[in-house]
Amino acid sequence: MSWVLSKDPNEEAPKVKPSSYNPSFYATHKTGTTFEVQLDSQQLHKKNVGWSGWEFVLRNYTAIGFMSMSSTPEWVKNTKVNLTIVDRHGVEIQPPQNKSSQLEFSYQLPSEVISPVVKLKDLLDKYKDRASIPKSETNKYAGMYQEWKITDLESLTDDATLLSFAKQHNVNIYGFFSHTAKIWKEVNEKLSSDKRRKFWRPGIQVVTENMPTGRVIDIDLNYGGGNKDRAFIVIELNDVRPDYGRKIFGDDVTNFVQTIASKIVSHFVINREVLKSTKKPHGGTDSEQQFNADLRIESARELNILDIDLPFEKEPQFEQDVVGLFHVLIGANILKGYRILSVSSGAQYDGVMRYYLKNEAEYYYDGRENLLGIIQQNFPPANIIRSVPKNLEFKYYLSDLIDEFESTDFTTKNFDDIFWVVTWEIGNEETFSKSGYNLEDLTINSSYTKRQYFGVTHHLYSNGNRAINVLVLKDVIRLLRKQ
Structure with missing residues (x-):
């Protein structure tokens, strides 16, 4: 494992040696399959997964999770799966009282x-x-x-x-x-x-x-x-x-x-x-839908951008509102150069977007009239700022994305895969420092000189990696009001 994790390209690969592995399984079975997962203190997270947690992982993320709602083959019925967990002190962890060490050979529902x-x-x-x-x-x-x-x-x-x-x-x-x-x-x-x-x-x-x-x-x-x-x-x-x-x-x-x-x-x-009652209605009936819609409208503030007539009149309340407002700002030519190729809630990331902007004076930063602009020196010799299609992520709070980066969920999002993030607000600022992320505000002091794309308000860094370009739309609106 040390060779796999090593960053030294010259480290010698381990050599294959005869195994002395002789589990008790062999003493009672002539045929079958056995495997062990050994985790040392550096690889095992401080928090305990637990016996039931390992059952979930095996049944829902490995071939043990056989799924067939139409019929069950005989070989599946005859397959027995046993889970044994031993801690680093050699003590076997027992299953919960309502379970046995034998697992169902099926996907857990x-x-x-x-x-x-x-x-x-x-x-x-x-x-x-x-x-x-x-x-x-x-x-x-x-x-x-x-x-x-x-x-x-x-x-x-x-x-x-x-x-x-x-x-x-x-x-x-x-x-x-x-x-x-x-x-x-x-x-x-x-x-x-x-x-x-x-x-x-x-x-x-x-x-x-x-x-x-x-x-x-x-x-x-x-x-x-x-x-x-x-x-x-x-x-x-x-x-x-x-x-x-x-x-x-x-x-x-x-x-x-x-x-x-x-x-x-x-x-x-x-x-x-x-179902047991909850404090909030489940929705579904006409009256409940209307109630929720009215409450949402009343609680939302007017955007009120001076001299700009936007069809999106209220401040976002949900992530889908952020998506809508971003499209409106692009369509109104307020955010310039953005070309959306795809938006889908069914994919791992929310969308794909590229960038294309010519070197023209109307896009230059101006401390009074164009606070979202790019300084002239940041345009390349070819006089066009462009990017190939890159992953785009929408969030209401940017801090929610940090939680997803840090999550140990098997479907978590990857920092290195994302180039653009569009949010309404920053969210919980403590989340960034606690998790080792650095958020640089491009709307204060002279930080605007680092802006590479029109309207980007922040750069998000992780361990010195290249920055994710963040558009916090609340800050975009704030700057538009100041112009």
């Missing part, structure tokens, strides 16, 4: 670890002859779940195109919906004492060839956006191949899973009376 839960279809069938579900079954469960086979999908949609796609790929679906979005944090804390670890998260997990493929995809909802954070949906598709390099699927798959996921969330919301 939320309904296995969250309680109390109810299988919604069974509950509805039980009381199908009644006008409503009895009061004894309302305000009772932490979550509900349901499975849909091919023959069940017509209860979700009558769209012939969707149904044809489902039949073509023999689709099977599992959906889970919790009483609160906080449920994932609560479950994660039970799996590990490290609060940064994100084992469970809401969204869509696509399964192909009996294995989860790609990362968990955010659910796009046209309304009741908060409901997406309560749902975890597994969609099993046969004969579908993702782009393994980018870990995403084609538009046909993405459109299908997003449309079906939206309909599943609506199905759960309609039956949400069985």
Whole structure:
């Protein structure tokens, strides 16, 4: 491991030697597979993952997580998986009281670890002859779940195109919906004492060839956006191949899973009376949607940029508002040179953008009339500032992105992959210093001389790496008001 981690290119590679490895497994089994993961004190995080945390990792991120909602092959039924964890002192860590060392040879689902839960279809069938579900079954469960086979999908949609796609790929679906979005944090804390670890998260997990493929995809909802954070949906598709390099699927798959996921969330919301009550409404009904919309409008401040007529009239309240305002500022030619190539909540990063700006006097920095500009000396000899397409990330608070960088979640974002970040506010400034990041403000003193792209307000550094270009739109608006 020291050779793998070494930065010395001349360090000699380790030589293969005969192994003396002789686990107890060999004494009781003539066939099978065994492997061990050994972590020393430098590689093992200070916080404990825990026995249940390792169970999650093995069942949801390795081949042990076999997934088939249509049928279970005999070889799967006959496969036995045992988990043994020994700490550095040689003491075996015992599984929780409700578990044994033998793991299920299957993908772990939320309904296995969250309680109390109810299988919604069974509950509805039980009381199908009644006008409503009895009061004894309302305000009772932490979550509900349901499975849909091919023959069940017509209860979700009558769209012939969707149904044809489902039949073509023999689709099977599992959906889970919790009483609160906080449920994932609560479950994660039970799996590990490290609060940064994100084992469970809401969204869509696509399964192909009996294995989860790609990362968990955010659910796009046209309304009741908060409901997406309560749902975890597994969609099993046969004969579908993702782009393994980018870990995403084609538009046909993405459109299908997003449309079906939206309909599943609506199905759960309609039956949400069985869930424990929460302080905030789940959304879904016309009155609740209107209530949330009115509250959002009343709480938002007017942008009020003098002498500029923008169709985006309110300060952003959510990340999607940041996306909208950024597009408006580009369209109004306030932010100059930006060329958006793609924006997608289903990909690992939010978008792709390139830059192209000619050396012209109207783009030069001026302390009175053009506070967002670039000093003339920063234009290259070719008189054009340009960049190839680079990853773009949107956030309401910039500090939220730092939390994602620092997260030990297997789907975390990578600092080196991101070139542009657009946010509304900085957020928690302590997050940067505590995590070893440096945020340089280009709007104060003479720091504007370091600006390479029009409107960039900050540079974000990590361990001396090249800077991420940050546009904090609240600061952009503030500078526009001063001009």
